[in-house]
Amino acid sequence: MKKGKKLYEGKAKIIYATNDKNLVIQYFKDDATAFNNQKKSTIEGKGVLNNRISEHILSNLSQIGIKNHLVKRLNMREQVIMLVEIIPIEFIVRNVATGSITKRLGIEDGTVLKEPLIEYCLKDDKLGDPLISEEHILAFDWSTKKEIEKVKKMILRINDFMIGMFRGVGIKLIDFKLEFGRLKIDGKDEVILADEISPDTCRLWDSITDKKLDKDRFRKNLGDLIPAYTEVAKRLGILHEQSNVSAVNVTKLSSIKRKQQ
Ligand code: 5GP
Secondary structure (H helix, E strand, C coil), X not given: CCEEEEEEECCCEEEEEXXXXXXXXXXXXXXXXXXXXXXXXXXXXXXXXXXXXXXXXHHHHHHCXXXXXXXXXCCCCEXXXXXXXXXXXXXXXXXXXXXXXXXXXXXXXXXXXXXEEEEEEECCHHHCXXXXXXXXXXXXXXXXXXXXXXXXXXXXXXXXXXXHHHHCCCEEEEEEEEEEEEEEECCEEEEEEECCCCCCCEEEEECCCCCECCXXXXXXXXXXXXXXXXXXXXXXXCCCCCCCCCHHHHHHHHHHHHHHC
């Protein structure tokens, strides 16, 4: 497969064309942003870890029948994915109230929700990804009733699966963000899971200590982001190297591999 020109650059990823019109390459950057781009930094090794963690989760979801865009991981920072038309909505799934919902609605931080709560945000950085309702989505044709119904069913299965997967390794899945895309499979319109699922897009707390193992370490200046993401990868059984492997080593390994290719 040949890597073509850059099609799109986002805050944490770059999409490149390939010689197959249906496939693109997703490159995971080390850049971290928060608060609608007001806080920015580069954290060496973050992209490598997110690539591996997202590959692991999406492959597992595929095995339980959740169609998604992942074709295969290419190397330490890149994966081949199916080209989809992204639905311009961020689907937020909450099991425990924390983050924006606590400020917006005055809910006590850490409140366990009776049922998973799905929120919709318009994917628009200029507007700060505002919260929207299902009625907004239908009124402005951002998605259809049929798509939303399909997506909601997928979200609940994804959430159930991920809660169990993380619980098994001593992590609580607090909340996360998903994106979905449209494509035609055998001439039929389909909606599939897209983007990434990683500690950048989830809140993950240690089951016993509530230690934050996600991007809140960057947002809240808690430090040690790479050790936290490495901990998630190790617990999921993704990193088999010596117990003290650091993402910096992973990055070095990646550059050695690139030179060898
Ligand atoms: P909140 O609305 O509390 O800020 O975020 C809820 C969840 O969705 C968190 O797990 C957060 O990481 C994720 N999330 C929401 N918006 C974004 C976004 O624009 N980028 C990323 N990476 N994650 C997001």
